[in-house]
Amino acid sequence: MTVMTASLDVNELGGEAGSVADAFIRSLTLLEQAHRRLHDVVKDALERSGEAHLTGVQALLLYEVGENGTLASTLRSRGAFAGSSLSYNMKKLQEGGYLEQYRSEADKRTVHLCLTERGRQVCRQLIGLFDRQASALEPTASVRHDDLSQFNKTVTRLERFWVDQIRFQL
Numbered sequence: 037m038t039v040m041t042a043s044l045d046v047n048e049l050g051g052e053a054g055s056v057a058d059a060f061i062r063s064l065t066l067l068e069q070a071h072r073r074l075h076d077v078v079k080d081a082l083e084r085s086g087e088a089h090l091t092g093v094q095a096l097l098l099y100e101v102g103e104n105g106t107l108a109s110t111l112r113s114r115g116a117f118a119g120s121s122l123s124y125n126m127k128k129l130q131e132g133g134y135l136e137q138y139r140s141e142a143d144k145r146t147v148h149l150c151l152t153e154r155g156r157q158v159c160r161q162l163i164g165l166f167d168r169q170a171s172a173l174e175p176t177a178s179v180r181h182d183d184l185s186q187f188n189k190t191v192t193r194l195e196r197f198w199v200d201q202i203r204f205q206l
Contacts, residue, residue, distance in 0.1 A: 079095070098151060106149055
């Protein structure tokens with residue numbers, strides 16, 4: 037097996053990779069690029085609506101908290117905000133009037149997160165954005181339901197594989 041370096045140019049692999057290792061590295065690159073592009077799309081949508089104070093990460097954090105709220109520990113355990121400071125972004129969202137947090141009466145270590153009306157507006161905006169994009173996927177990008185189902189299955193398996201790598205020190 038050939039060792040790939042982190043500086044590998046995505047174009048060096050071409051369209052169809054020849055080995056599992058090549059395809060794996062290509063997939064990692066594409067996942068990272070897609071994740072960054074999602075932040076860009078969210079930020080652009082917010083700016084177009086006049087909501088210029090939020091980053092894409094912060095808006096997606098509000099979306100993850102959702103209309104019904106959640107626990108801070110739930111967001112951490114999902115790992116959706118690795119690479120960004122969850123506590124920093126929660127503080128900024130609270131200061132901006134998007135998010136409220138309070139400690140549980142029963143267990144002071146538990147922090148509940150809930151959206152303010154301003155946060156709910158951003159959340160609804162993202163729901164609308166994602167609904168519009170879902171409707172446009174097949175006609176404009178030829179992405180079908182089956183494609184997304186297979187993608188979701190593969191990414192779920194990759195995540196499980198990585199969790200096992202950490203858990204069992206493989």
